[in-house]
Amino acid sequence: MEILMAVVCGILFMSAVYLMLSKSLLRIIIGTALLSHGAHLLLLSISGLKGGAAPLLGEHAKSYVDPLPQALILTAIVISFGVTAFFLVLAYRTYQELGTDNTDQMRGNEGND
Amino acid sequence: MTNLLILPILIPLFTAIILLFISKYINVQRGISAISTLATIAASLVLIYTINKDGIQSVNLGSWQAPFGITLVSDMLSALLVTTTSIITLVVLLYSFKAIGTDRERFYYYPVVQFLLVGVNGGFTTGDIFNLFVFFEVMLMSSYVLIVLGGTKAQLREGIKYILVNVISSALFVIAVAYLYSVVGTLNMADISVKISEENQPVILTSIAVLFLIVFGLKGGIFPLYFWLPGSYYAPPTPILALFGALLTKVGIYSIMRTYTLFFYHDTGYTHMILAVLAIMTIIFGCIGAVAYWDVKKIIIYNIIIAVGVILFGVSTMNPDALEGSVYYLIHDMIIKAALFLLIGVMIAITGTTDLKKMGGLIKEYPWLGWTFLVAVFSLAGIPPLSGFIGKLLIVRGSFEAEDYLGAGLILLSSLMVLYSVIKIFLNGIWGTPKDYKLVSKGHARYLWMTSALLVVLAVFYGFGAEALRPLFSQAAEVLVDPNIYIDAVLKE
Numbered sequence: 326m327e328i329l330m331a332v333v334c335g336i337l338f339m340s341a342v343y344l345m346l347s348k349s350l351l352r353i354i355i356g357t358a359l360l361s362h363g364a365h366l367l368l369l370s371i372s373g374l375k376g377g378a379a380p381l382l383g384e385h386a387k388s389y390v391d392p393l394p395q396a397l398i399l400t401a402i403v404i405s406f407g408v409t410a411f412f413l414v415l416a417y418r419t420y421q422e423l424g425t426d427n428t429d430q431m432r433g434n435e436g437n438d
Numbered sequence: 439m440t441n442l443l444i445l446p447i448l449i450p451l452f453t454a455i456i457l458l459f460i461s462k463y464i465n466v467q468r469g470i471s472a473i474s475t476l477a478t479i480a481a482s483l484v485l486i487y488t489i490n491k492d493g494i495q496s497v498n499l500g501s502w503q504a505p506f507g508i509t510l511v512s513d514m515l516s517a518l519l520v521t522t523t524s525i526i527t528l529v530v531l532l533y534s535f536k537a538i539g540t541d542r543e544r545f546y547y548y549p550v551v552q553f554l555l556v557g558v559n560g561g562f563t564t565g566d567i568f569n570l571f572v573f574f575e576v577m578l579m580s581s582y583v584l585i586v587l588g589g590t591k592a593q594l595r596e597g598i599k600y601i602l603v604n605v606i607s608s609a610l611f612v613i614a615v616a617y618l619y620s621v622v623g624t625l626n627m628a629d630i631s632v633k634i635s636e637e638n639q640p641v642i643l644t645s646i647a648v649l650f651l652i653v654f655g656l657k658g659g660i661f662p663l664y665f666w667l668p669g670s671y672y673a674p675p676t677p678i679l680a681l682f683g684a685l686l687t688k689v690g691i692y693s694i695m696r697t698y699t700l701f702f703y704h705d706t707g708y709t710h711m712i713l714a715v716l717a718i719m720t721i722i723f724g725c726i727g728a729v730a731y732w733d734v735k736k737i738i739i740y741n742i743i744i745a746v747g748v749i750l751f752g753v754s755t756m757n758p759d760a761l762e763g764s765v766y767y768l769i770h771d772m773i774i775k776a777a778l779f780l781l782i783g784v785m786i787a788i789t790g791t792t793d794l795k796k797m798g799g800l801i802k803e804y805p806w807l808g809w810t811f812l813v814a815v816f817s818l819a820g821i822p823p824l825s826g827f828i829g830k831l832l833i834v835r836g837s838f839e840a841e842d843y844l845g846a847g848l849i850l851l852s853s854l855m856v857l858y859s860v861i862k863i864f865l866n867g868i869w870g871t872p873k874d875y876k877l878v879s880k881g882h883a884r885y886l887w888m889t890s891a892l893l894v895v896l897a898v899f900y901g902f903g904a905e906a907l908r909p910l911f912s913q914a915a916e917v918l919v920d921p922n923i924y925i926d927a928v929l930k931e
Contacts, residue, residue, distance in 0.1 A: 345606075350598070357605045364612040371620035393625070394616075397568055401612050404575045408608070411579075412601055415586060419594040431595045 330370040337363030350426040361405035443512040445481035454552035475528040482521040494927035505629040511565030514914035533889040534677040554580035596673035603666045607656035614649040628928035639704035647702040658690025661719040676783030684776035699918040714754035720747030728859035745771040752833040760836025762915035767829030780890030799872025808868040819857035825901030
């Protein structure tokens with residue numbers, strides 16, 4: 326199961342890098358979203374999957390899963406959700422202001438070199 | 439007063455929340471943010487006093503015992519940095535009253551600055567590696583807002599790049615924490631250090647160390663990861679630029695200092711070698727940039743990068759003297775960079791340009807500005823007895839002891855380059871043929887100058903009072919040299 330997850334993480338990172346290397350702003354943002362998904366999945370799988378019962382005292386199980394990565398991933402998801410939302414709004418505003426979503430045309434500080 | 443160290447995080451947090459509701463009353467906002475930042479400074483000064491008296495302070499949030507819950511730890515290094523941060527924020531706020539413009543003030547400038555203060559102070563104070571990530575994000579979120587606040591074309595364009603770089607580095611941060619957790623099984627920084635030394639730093643930790651270096655290097659702006667910095671910092675107006683230049687990169691540097699002295703100190707042959715080489719490259723490329731440009735903002739921005747290199751070189755030698763020098767230089771650099779950015783902000787406000795070739799002769803109309811700038815320049819370049827000298831002296835002495843003559847020589851050489859690059863501003867902008875500037879009234883320029891002069895005065899006192907402050911710095915460096923002090927303070931209550 327962990328190996329499968331590792332492969333899925335790899336695929337997510339791969340697609341993220343591919344998307345972020347393109348020139349369209351929207352694709353780049355989707356790339357960052359995929360990148361954080363990959364990171365979260367990695368975070369979830371680090372302590373092993375399906376290793377035991379839910380970490381509640383009443384379960385009386387032999388072993389429990391580690392609840393900490395799940396707490397971390399929750400925090401990280403919220404943060405990346407916020408950042409992605411902000412990024413999308415900013416991209417739209419930039420498109421309105423600059424009239425382009427092509428990163429090639431967003432270069433440099435004109436007149437300051 | 440065990441909860442004392444939360445105050446520098448809580449005060450700005452509550453202030454920010456209150457300010458969000460009164461965004462239309464600019465004068466009230468100004469008053470509240472100035473008073474609350476003063477309160478933050480007071481709290482952090484008391485914190486320094488307490489640490490000096492009773493040793494490292496720590497708080498287990500929610501009363502969860504140390505390795506399990508989130509711990510806030512304040513040693514001398516954190517407390518000094520928190521104090522400096524709060525002081526700089528106060529001065530920048532005073533400067534902003536007249537420099538930032540009512541449009542930005544009405545659109546949540548003051549609350550966002552307070553949120554930035556929450557993030558920076560929290561990053562300096564936390565004793566939990568994942569919590570560090572959270573505070574990084576608080577700081578970054580505020581910086582995203584600040585960098586695009588105002589919505590000019592350059593700000594939006596550079597804001598996009600800034601956010602993209604930081605989103606990637608945040609994802610890497612999560613990955614690095616995940617790897618570290620899977621190896622040591624804990625997130626408490628003191629406990630991580632214990633677990634790593636118990637297992638004698640397995641090889642995988644070296645790659646994790648390098649991953650952390652990439653993450654923090656992206657925020658701190660070390661070679662070759664500083665590529666985003668000159669462009670992004672160039673876009674926002676002066677007060678925001680001063681906050682960014684003085685505070686944001688320093689959190690990255692602090693994190694490198696912390697992780698490299700607390701976690702990865704067992705096998706320094708590889709990781710600290712990389713750090714040393716990168717630090718030297720950072721100094722060299724920073725110098726090239728600083729000397730090459732004729733734009734005042736760009737020159738000072740490249741000077742940030744040089745300072746990053748100098749501080750990290752001190753860290754990489756892992757020598758008590760050099761570490762103490764790094765701590766001293768870190769705080770010196772925060773103060774003097776903020777002062778310089780604010781001073782060139784005055785020059786830009788008067789002349790209406792950032793191009794040195796279009797400036798000149800400011801000394802005739804504004805002599806006080808010129809001489810303050812000269813003092814700041816000397817302090818930056820490290821002319822004795824000003825503050826830059828003492829930090830560099832300690833770093834160079836430490837690297838001589840560690841027999842790293844090349845690095846020490848380059849640091850000394852870089853001082854000359856720094857001096858050349860900023861004296862260029864003085865010669866062309868402040869001396870030279872006077873030009874006719876009618877952009878601002880004298881009173882306005884004098885107000886801006888007075889607030890920035892506060893920081894220059896502070897820097898001068900910091901240099902002259904180095905002997906008196908020395909015990910504090912030795913105390914800060916002691917913890918970096920011997921991690922057991924930190925561990926004992928956190929885990930054995």
